[in-house]
Amino acid sequence: MMYKERIDYLLTIPQLTDEAAALYDGGWRDGDQEELMEEYGIDREHADDLCEVFKEYDRRSEEEGK
Numbered sequence: 369m370m371y372k373e374r375i376d377y378l379l380t381i382p383q384l385t386d387e388a389a390a391l392y393d394g395g396w397r398d399g400d401q402e403e404l405m406e407e408y409g410i411d412r413e414h415a416d417d418l419c420e421v422f423k424e425y426d427r428r429s430e431e432e433g434k
Contacts, residue, residue, distance in 0.1 A: 388421035398422040 396404065400422075401415040410418075 384417055385421055388418050392422055392425050
């Protein structure tokens with residue numbers, strides 16, 4: 369990845385986590401890639417990135433529940 373692409377990617381991380389948090393609160397979970405792509409018109413990579421964040425939220429929820 370070139371430097372500019374890396375900077376652009378890093379700048380999108382806060383936006384991605386904000387978006388994922390809102391979707392997660394709305395009931396979206398890991399495994400909903402196809403539905404996310406259809407509902408919001410996003411590409412596979414974006415949907416996969418969101419689902420990775422959902423997995424982290426699930427992991428944290430499980431840890432807090434122990």
